[in-house]
Structure formats: C-alpha cells, structure tokens
Amino acid sequence: MTSELAFSSAEVIGDPYPHFAAARARAGVQWHDRTGMWLAFGYAEANAVLRSRTLGRIWTPRWPDVPMPGFELIHRNSMLENEPPAHTRLRRLVAGAFARGHVERLRPRVAALADRLADGLAEAGRDGRAVDLIAGFAEPLPVQVIAELLGVPEADRALLRPWSNAIVKMYEYQVSDAQRNAAETAAREFVAYLRELVAQRRRRPEPDLISSLFAETDSAGARLDEDELVTTCTLLLNAGHEASVNVVGNGVLALFGHPEQWQRLLEAEAAGRSLVDTGVEELIRFDSPLQLFERTAIADTRIGEVTVRTGEKVAALLGSANRDPAVFDDPDRLDVGRTDNPHLGFGAGIHFCLGAPLARVELQTSLRTLLRRFPGLRPAVVDLTGLRRAEFVIRGVSSLPVHLS
Structure with a gap:
C-alpha cells in the first residue's frame, strides 16, 4: 500500500493526527513515493523499527556532491548515526560520564533557572502585557541547562541556540540552499568553539560533562x-x-485547547497529589516533538505486513504511534493523569534517548514552575493554529504569546 502523506503541506503540519489515523486504519506500514521509503504508522510497527537489529542508522551524505565537512563531521562520529560495535563503545563512554552524577547535580540549578526566567516573564508581563512563553521561558531554560552541563561560560551561551536552530533544519525533507549553507556554517563554528573549550578543559578540568567525557x-x-x-x-x-x-x-498549546486538564493539574498541586510527572509524559505522547526517526535495512527485515529489503529505508512515525488506539485508550484525548503510557517520545531500543532523565527533570520543573507562578496562564491570541513552525519532522511552535493572569 502507498501513502500519499505530504510532510510539507500546511494541513499536515497544522494537525497531522487525523492523517495518521486514516493511514493507520489502512495499513501499519506503507510505501511513501515522495521520500522513497517505508513509513511505519502503527505502534507495533514503529516500535519494531526502533528495536530491530537488522535496521540501522547508516550515515551517508545527503548531498554527496556538495562539500559539507562540518555538518558531516558531527554526524559521522555521532552515537545516533552509528550501530554496534561503534555505537556500543560510544554510548558506554558517554553513559559512564553521565553516571558521574551530572543530572542530579543540575536538579536544583534547573529549578533556580526556571524561577529566574519566571521572574523575567512576570516583569515583562506586568499590567497585563502579553509575553512570548517560548522566547522568555521554554527556549532559554534547556539551553542554559545544556550549557551548564557542558561547562559553556555564561558569556558564550547566546551562541548555542542559533547554531542548533540552523543545524536541525537539515532534518526536514525540504531544505533550501540557504538553509544548507547556514547549517554548514553553524556546524563549523560550533565545532571550532568546542575544540577550544575541550582544549581549555584538558589544561584545567572543571566539574562539567566535557571534563568527564575526555576523562x-x-x-x-x-x-x-x-x-x-x-x-x-x-x-x-x-x-x-x-x-x-x-x-x-506543544504541551502548553495542548493545555490551552483542553483547559480542564490545566485546571486538573492546578487542583492536584494544591491538594498535594501532583500530576506533573504523568502530565509531562502525556504531553510528550499527545503532541510528539520528534515525529519521524529513519533507519536503513542492513538485511531483509519483516515489519508488520511488509518486508523492508536490504538497503531500503523505513521511518517510524512517532506521533502516529503515540496515538495508536491499539495501545492507548482514547488516544486523541489529553489525559494528564494517564498512567498506562508507553509512549515512544524518547525512542526505544539501543538508540533510546540517553538524555531522557535530564529532559524529564527540565520538563517537570518547567511545568511545575508555570503552575505555581502563573496559574491563570492563558493565550494572548485567538488563532493558535498560526503559531506552528512550518516543519514536520521536528514539531514545535515558533512563538506562544500568553497573558500570565
């Protein structure tokens, strides 16, 4: 069966989930002519794609005739783009460095950073003025946390977000020459910066992850x-x-569309029976930040009702899998108290997100801070649909104007 899903259409980007549901009802795995690969829509099929040992992450330059040495360097050597034995060695070393207590060390710092950003929002939103929750809170918090984790000096932290923004645009299926050039420039600049930072830490180690990684x-x-x-x-x-x-x-946008769930979170906090932990997992499931994860068959592999032949690509559609009614009861309903929630938002198998514990600390702290500091949070615009970034693979909003009370 062939899928006609148009990743770049405004309709799909605005709300892909009805399109996923219709596709899942036809078949769990379908051929996609536009990208020349298989798409796994069902949970069982997507999970199999993520876990199969005969499907691998095999890095090849997307534009072999276009020199992109900086961009290629940060992918050729990535644990995400390698399979065993290279992946095993890389992940073991990085996991060992993480195990030195960096996540727990950062937990109180994440809370302090979230409160400081909330102070800034409160000041900017005085007298009922609208503020951008993305620019003022959601973006700077994880950048500051990653910067502290790595040991990036505070004066240099403003460099990180633009570099990352330019690089991740390359994971979409429609990329302009300007975006490609920007990604290569960002990759080269980031690599040069990190080489200098690593050299400094070799001379004088600090209690940060870079020092732990090279040790x-x-x-x-x-x-x-x-x-x-x-x-x-x-x-x-x-x-x-x-x-x-x-x-x-995505989560705050979803809560604006389901105000009874925001109220439920508030009431649970007040009653001392927080739903923040389950709420965060549900927000990841309900509107997944990563929609697609691609792999290549290194041997013929049966996924659902199809055989992915050696050399063919297959993509797990994580957002579709996370709404599969075969696994999730009433999957299109946002339920911040959902406990049976084996979502694939952090992946599965050997490429399961190594940073998931840190991400959960950030997300739980973010939601708890917003509930505590701004219980009356509400949208400052009527039409929320126009806030979406025009990208499919990495799903998010470009801005989120809000009133704090």
Missing part, C-alpha cells in the same frame, strides 16, 4: 577521540534542547 575510559581502556567528543556535545545541544523547547510549546 572517561571503558574496561578496555578506550576513550573518546576529539571528533567523537565534539560530536557528542553537539548532539546533546541539538537533541536535548530542541526536544525540551518543543514539549513545553
């Missing part, structure tokens, strides 16, 4: 080389903060 060795005495270390840092920024920004933006 980490596995049982065989292996270490990350400099290209791998730099690539890991770019992955942490791009994957880490993009997801957090978009869960907050």
